Amino acid sequence: MDFRRVIEANRESYMDELFEVLNQKSISAQNDGIRECAELMMEKLKGSGIGHVELMETEIHPVVYGEYHVSDDAPTILVYGHYDVQPPGPIEEWESPPFEPMIREGRIYARGAGDNKGQIMAQIMAIRTYLEAEGELPVNVKFLIEGEEEIGSVNLDSFVAQHREKLKADLVYTSDGPMLPNGHPYVLLGVRGMLYVELALREADFDNHSGNKGNIVPNPAWKLMDLLHTMRSADGQVLIEGFHDTVKAPTEREMELIEKLPFDLEEVRRNVGHAGIEMTKAEYYRKLCFEPTFNISGFTSGYGGEGAKTIIPKDAKVKIDMRLVMDQDPDVIFELVRDHVAKHAPDVSVKKLGQMSPSRSSADLPFIEPIRKAAEASFGKKTFIQPSMGGSLPDAVWTKVLGTPSVVVPYANVDEANHSPNENLVVEHFYSGIETTCRVIAEMKHIKL
Amino acid sequence: MDFRRVIEANRESYMDELFEVLNQKSISAQNDGIRECAELMMEKLKGSGIGHVELMETEIHPVVYGEYHVSDDAPTILVYGHYDVQPPGPIEEWESPPFEPMIREGRIYARGAGDNKGQIMAQIMAIRTYLEAEGELPVNVKFLIEGEEEIGSVNLDSFVAQHREKLKADLVYTSDGPMLPNGHPYVLLGVRGMLYVELALREADFDNHSGNKGNIVPNPAWKLMDLLHTMRSADGQVLIEGFHDTVKAPTEREMELIEKLPFDLEEVRRNVGHAGIEMTKAEYYRKLCFEPTFNISGFTSGYGGEGAKTIIPKDAKVKIDMRLVMDQDPDVIFELVRDHVAKHAPDVSVKKLGQMSPSRSSADLPFIEPIRKAAEASFGKKTFIQPSMGGSLPDAVWTKVLGTPSVVVPYANVDEANHSPNENLVVEHFYSGIETTCRVIAEMKHIKL
Numbered sequence: 027m028d029f030r031r032v033i034e035a036n037r038e039s040y041m042d043e044l045f046e047v048l049n050q051k052s053i054s055a056q057n058d059g060i061r062e063c064a065e066l067m068m069e070k071l072k073g074s075g076i077g078h079v080e081l082m083e084t085e086i087h088p089v090v091y092g093e094y095h096v097s098d099d100a101p102t103i104l105v106y107g108h109y110d111v112q113p114p115g116p117i118e119e120w121e122s123p124p125f126e127p128m129i130r131e132g133r134i135y136a137r138g139a140g141d142n143k144g145q146i147m148a149q150i151m152a153i154r155t156y157l158e159a160e161g162e163l164p165v166n167v168k169f170l171i172e173g174e175e176e177i178g179s180v181n182l183d184s185f186v187a188q189h190r191e192k193l194k195a196d197l198v199y200t201s202d203g204p205m206l207p208n209g210h211p212y213v214l215l216g217v218r219g220m221l222y223v224e225l226a227l228r229e230a231d232f233d234n235h236s237g238n239k240g241n242i243v244p245n246p247a248w249k250l251m252d253l254l255h256t257m258r259s260a261d262g263q264v265l266i267e268g269f270h271d272t273v274k275a276p277t278e279r280e281m282e283l284i285e286k287l288p289f290d291l292e293e294v295r296r297n298v299g300h301a302g303i304e305m306t307k308a309e310y311y312r313k314l315c316f317e318p319t320f321n322i323s324g325f326t327s328g329y330g331g332e333g334a335k336t337i338i339p340k341d342a343k344v345k346i347d348m349r350l351v352m353d354q355d356p357d358v359i360f361e362l363v364r365d366h367v368a369k370h371a372p373d374v375s376v377k378k379l380g381q382m383s384p385s386r387s388s389a390d391l392p393f394i395e396p397i398r399k400a401a402e403a404s405f406g407k408k409t410f411i412q413p414s415m416g417g418s419l420p421d422a423v424w425t426k427v428l429g430t431p432s433v434v435v436p437y438a439n440v441d442e443a444n445h446s447p448n449e450n451l452v453v454e455h456f457y458s459g460i461e462t463t464c465r466v467i468a469e470m471k472h473i474k475l
Numbered sequence: 476m477d478f479r480r481v482i483e484a485n486r487e488s489y490m491d492e493l494f495e496v497l498n499q500k501s502i503s504a505q506n507d508g509i510r511e512c513a514e515l516m517m518e519k520l521k522g523s524g525i526g527h528v529e530l531m532e533t534e535i536h537p538v539v540y541g542e543y544h545v546s547d548d549a550p551t552i553l554v555y556g557h558y559d560v561q562p563p564g565p566i567e568e569w570e571s572p573p574f575e576p577m578i579r580e581g582r583i584y585a586r587g588a589g590d591n592k593g594q595i596m597a598q599i600m601a602i603r604t605y606l607e608a609e610g611e612l613p614v615n616v617k618f619l620i621e622g623e624e625e626i627g628s629v630n631l632d633s634f635v636a637q638h639r640e641k642l643k644a645d646l647v648y649t650s651d652g653p654m655l656p657n658g659h660p661y662v663l664l665g666v667r668g669m670l671y672v673e674l675a676l677r678e679a680d681f682d683n684h685s686g687n688k689g690n691i692v693p694n695p696a697w698k699l700m701d702l703l704h705t706m707r708s709a710d711g712q713v714l715i716e717g718f719h720d721t722v723k724a725p726t727e728r729e730m731e732l733i734e735k736l737p738f739d740l741e742e743v744r745r746n747v748g749h750a751g752i753e754m755t756k757a758e759y760y761r762k763l764c765f766e767p768t769f770n771i772s773g774f775t776s777g778y779g780g781e782g783a784k785t786i787i788p789k790d791a792k793v794k795i796d797m798r799l800v801m802d803q804d805p806d807v808i809f810e811l812v813r814d815h816v817a818k819h820a821p822d823v824s825v826k827k828l829g830q831m832s833p834s835r836s837s838a839d840l841p842f843i844e845p846i847r848k849a850a851e852a853s854f855g856k857k858t859f860i861q862p863s864m865g866g867s868l869p870d871a872v873w874t875k876v877l878g879t880p881s882v883v884v885p886y887a888n889v890d891e892a893n894h895s896p897n898e899n900l901v902v903e904h905f906y907s908g909i910e911t912t913c914r915v916i917a918e919m920k921h922i923k924l
Contacts, residue, residue: 236770242743242752299692300692313691317690322694334829
């Protein structure tokens with residue numbers, strides 16, 4: 027199966043197809059070019075040999091759905107991606123116009139080059155490649171390409187729940203986000219979830235003079251801190267009753283995977299901008315993949331400018347961003363937080379600003395190692411498996427709503443600058459991505475599910 | 476001694492003299508009109524019968540000094556005030572120009588009307604009144620009118636220390652600040668001191684992503700809160716070793732004075748904008764006059780805007796404003812704070828942003844009650860004695876540097892709007908202030924020192 031030969035023969039035409047898609051604006055937040063882009067994606071799917079293609083409406087922007095059916099008995103891969111993009115941001119910071127793709131020094135510059143058009147187009151071009159090389163796919167392939175990812179995938183859960191039968195698959199395969207530094211691919215088996223809450227306390231109608239009213243009117247900053255100290259101990263343990271109850275320890279296999287992951291303490295220090303970080307590889311990945319956080323993203327009360335202002339602030343506010351691990355349920359955790367606050371500081375308000383479920387697919391699934399090998403062979407770089415990313419993505423929609431294992435294999439370079447000016451994708455990553463997808467499809471036919 | 480008759484006979488000419496002073500700009504922060512105003516004040520002192528008048532230089536703006544000497548054996552009152560004013564602020568909010576005094580509805584509107592030209596001119600006009608009524612003063616009177624009060628009285632301590640002999644007195648008498656609500660005068664025997672520090676911690680070079688770096692890089696907000704919780708218990712006790720060691724309990728006489736002070740819980744609640752305040756009169760004044768504060772004027776770390784931002788903030792900062800009571804020394808307390816931080820969180824920086832010593836004159840001094848009666852008779856309103864104000868003024872310069880008891884008897888209405896647009900002084904307060912000073916002078920001759 028000489029996928030690479032087919033890819034080399036089609037380098038220019040594949041790039042032309044990608045450029046055509048990058049040329050088409052599709053800013054979901056501004057509803058700019060969305061439908062035109064959805065129709066273009068349908069064309070690309072059809073043109074690549076996907077027999078059944080349809081536009082499926084949601085309450086906001088349509089989903090592009092495609093299906094290549096081989097046999098009811100064959101394994102099924104569901105490829106997920108999105109055709110919408112972020113707004114371009116400060117236009118004067120772009121070196122070339124965001125919707126006029128341009129190659130400079132081996133990189134494609136355009137809004138969406140990495141996130142996600144370059145990656146989803148690599149998947150589509152992989153079908154074309156596979157068919158040209160082999161004449162037929164060995165497994166069923168479904169495509170779900172949504173238009174609302176950059177506005178929070180607001181309808182994805184309900185869409186998937188509604189079309190569970192149609193979307194049925196053995197594996198959900200996503201290429202999004204950046205690879206490891208130095209162009210090393212990795213296979214991500216999950217994500218941490220998230221619960222974001224704001225606790226606020228308004229104590230007085232206005233700021234009071236700290237001298238003339240000092241000791242008379244209570245200080246909301248102290249009250250909020252006192253509350254926070256009932257929620258977390260000085261050594262960092264979360265004290266909210268039940269918070270840890272459902273936290274799962276890593277499996278032996280997961281710890282083995284971590285042992286194989288790269289780790290360079292100096293790199294970590296640079297990466298976080300803190301020269302004093304001390305931790306071992308095992309600690310690093312355990313803290314990142316298997317332990318929840320209870321982070322303060324912001325605490326504000328009173329005067330924060332230069333010099334002295336002598337007030338008792340009228341209010342105080344803290345934003346807490348919790349990253350959740352398996353099997354913490356954000357709805358349950360929110361109830362625990364609310365109950366805790368109600369018990370310890372009933373006048374503090376609790377507002378939920380966002381949530382996402384944690385998600386993880388088993389490291390023991392038979393296709394994990396073949397997928398790792400496919401990426402390693404295609405990119406020509408040592409490839410790793412990480413049980414979870416530290417951040418959060420809507421992955422539970424696959425593992426929980428659809429009930430299907432899911433892996434994320436990013437094709438974009440680590441410095442893709444997604445969501446920023448001068449977003450880019452290394453040209454060779456586009457082609458290596460195509461090859462990776464071809465190899466994954468080829469491997470899937472061997473898998474006993 | 477019919478001071479009131481003399482005042483009534485001179486209403487217009489006294490007001491003309493005040494208007495002349497209000498007409499003269501004297502913004503110390505901008506060095507605008509300062510020397511002209513100082514010279515005008517000298518004229519006013521001379522014109523009121525003060526025999527010896529001189530301009531005494533400091534490193535910034537000169538002090539106007541005046542002395543009326545009766546006898547080496549007579550008691551001496553040192554009248555303190557200031558001729559400089561705040562900048563006018565947003566000029567469009569003034570209903571009449573700040574340096575063109577105007578009377579509307581029984582109030583004089585001008586920058587400095589209350590703070591402090593109207594009050595210091597009442598003292599000067601009192602000398603003129605007394606001399607017209609009696610031909611001679613019964614006690615020695617000295618005037619120290621500084622030009623740096625609105626920039627923090629930066630040279631007052633050293634000036635007083637340098638001229639201790641010349642300034643020697645039995646009582647320092649100041650009229651500054653507002654009276655109690657509803658036009659009730661009061662005699663203030665002291666002030667709380669202040670120590671203002673900023674604790675800051677910079678943990679990383681930049682804000683980190685709370686997902687991808689969560690649990691890896693420490694959060695400075697937590698660290699600072701953990702430190703703060705070693706400094707103050709959840710029930711509000713300051714835990715810094717030695718902080719309370721020099722705090723003096725109120726005397727029996729001071730508690731008696733408090734018993735006589737007005738207290739209206741509803742008024743307190745309105746005044747602080749907090750309907751839930753619960754306290755007795757004794758608690759209120761004890762907390763305000765005799766207990767230090769450990770107040771957070773500002774805590775800032777990370778994101779404080781609308782919605783969710785998912786970061787681990789790079790730094791955190793807290794501004795702590797401590798009001799100190801007798802005999803807490805701000806220099807000593809600063810050392811205690813610095814040592815405490817060095818012990819518990821050595822990477823947190825400690826910066827001093829301001830300090831002032833607490834000061835209190837004995838409630839047992841023989842002239843306190845006569846002064847109270849003088850104000851009560853002149854203003855025709857029940858008059859109180861408060862052992863200390865909750866706020867801070869440079870009063871220790873008298874009680875500690877000069878070693879002389881000091882009282883503050885404000886003549887300005889509670890809504891004088893000092894430091895704000897439309898600063899004003901109730902016309903009748905000017906005249907009642909003149910009468911109060913005359914009566915205080917008259918009483919002082921009876922005092923056995």
